[in-house]
Amino acid sequence: MNKIAILYQAQLPPVKNGIQKPMKSGGYSDSGADIAFELLKNNVDVITPIENPNQNNDKDWVFPDTKKGIETALQKGAKIFWLNTVLYQYHTIESYFDKELEIVGQTPELVDIYDDKTLTNSLLKSNNIPIPKNELITIENYNDLLLELEFPLVLKPIRGRGSQGVTKINNRNELIENLTKMFSESSYGNAAYVEQYLNGQEITITVMPQGNYTINNNEKYFNRPWCLPAVKRFNHNNGIAPYNGIVAVMENSEVLSDNELHTTEIQEVYEHCVKSAELIGIKAPIRIDCRANEQGKYFLFDLNMKPNMTGPSRTHRVNQDSLTLLSARKIGWDYFDLLNNMLNQKWKASK
Structure with a gap:
């Protein structure tokens, strides 16, 4: 396989129509390093900024999503770019789409549009998808x-x-x-x-793009987006799930039981999530947060174009399963299986 470079967010995204998206401290270099370490451990050809990266130093493993960072990765032979960063229209990576690169992640233009909650929820509502x-x-x-x-x-x-x-x-x-x-x-x-505010159960659902996947050693083709098992959230702080930079999701989240997963309400919300992903045209996983009303009907309240992809690849990160990884474990995937299946959905960039 071609060499892979993993990008992290090195700067704030531009203000869009007066709206600023905040930046995570470290710019997802932590999850980027988790990804790089796990792939390398499994003999996938990942390049790093320095020759002998220290597993405790996140930025030894990932390249900044700047002109300099991308060109350094290209000089080291990168042909696949894993966009573990916040994207937006005219992001620097777009300038290199004529280099016959392969991409793991969404298209920058797609994220630019659907990161806007007002626009996204208007689209969902107009397509009869329940939102608060x-x-x-x-x-x-x-x-x-x-x-x-x-x-x-x-x-x-x-x-x-x-x-x-x-x-x-x-x-x-x-x-x-x-x-x-x-x-x-x-x-x-x-x-x-x-x-x-909806006072019923909160769940989060990872939606994978259509494509070929390996599940339990069997190849399976999905001709439309599909959902990993729903994860329920608990131990809320004043009604809101705490930010995962403060509380590890393993401490307040778990996959629904088999009985819960097969309820009509969950099957219905899966279909709404798949339909949402189809409307948007996803090329990589998204995460949709949903909450039930008093009658148990679920509403989609947050569509996250860049789910966190932390994982327990490094010795000091053993409790860093992301919500998506918790969900993936239910279908028999470990961290590498999840990443490898994401890698298999890579797409060819073109101007």
């Missing part, structure tokens, strides 16, 4: 707000990252207070998003 009732709030109108939604609500960034910046809001005073803080800090730009 929601409203857009801007820096210009938030003090004179006439909300149609009832409290409690969930306040979240429009271009968010996991549960970072997501807050359960119980009354109008709390809402104004949190909006004032959010807008004054400018971490997420000049608009925000509120949606009805």
Whole structure:
């Protein structure tokens, strides 16, 4: 196989229509290093920035997603780029799409569009996919707000990252207070998003793109996107699943039981997730967070174009299963199986 370089996020994405997507400390170099280490351990031809990388140093294993980082990887013979980074239209990698590269990850343009919660949820709603009732709030109108939604609500960034910046809001005073803080800090730009709070069970579903996969040593072709088993979240902090940079997902998440996985409600939400992935045209896994109402009906509330891909490849990272890996284990995949199946979905870049 051609040589693989794994990219991490080296800088903030540009502001888009006044909205800023926040950056994770380290820019996903931790999961990038997990991926590189696991692939190398299994004799996959991964290149690294330095000759003898230290397993404790994340950035020994991954290249920054800058012109310099990409060109360094190309000089070292990289033909496959694993985009373990936040993408957006005109991302630097697009400048190299004429080099006959192969890509693991989404197209930058796709992520640029669907990272916007308002746009994505509008698309889902227009296709009869259940989402919570929601409203857009801007820096210009938030003090004179006439909300149609009832409290409690969930306040979240429009271009968010996991549960970072997501807050359960119980009354109008709390809402104004949190909006004032959010807008004054400018971490997420000049608009925000509120949606009805659903008090049922929360699950997260990884949707894989269509393609050929190996499951239990058997080749299987999926002619449309498909779902890994749903994972339930628990031990919420004030109604919100804690950010996984603070609490490891293994401490507050587990795959649903066999009985739960076969319920009508879960099968229905799987179909909604598959339909969402088809509408968007995914080329790599996405993760969709869903929550039930009091009647047990699930609503899709967050579509994550870049699921975290941490894993227990290095000795100091044994508790770093991602939500996607927890789910993958249920169908018999270990970390390498998951990564190898993702690698098999690589696509040829072209201008």
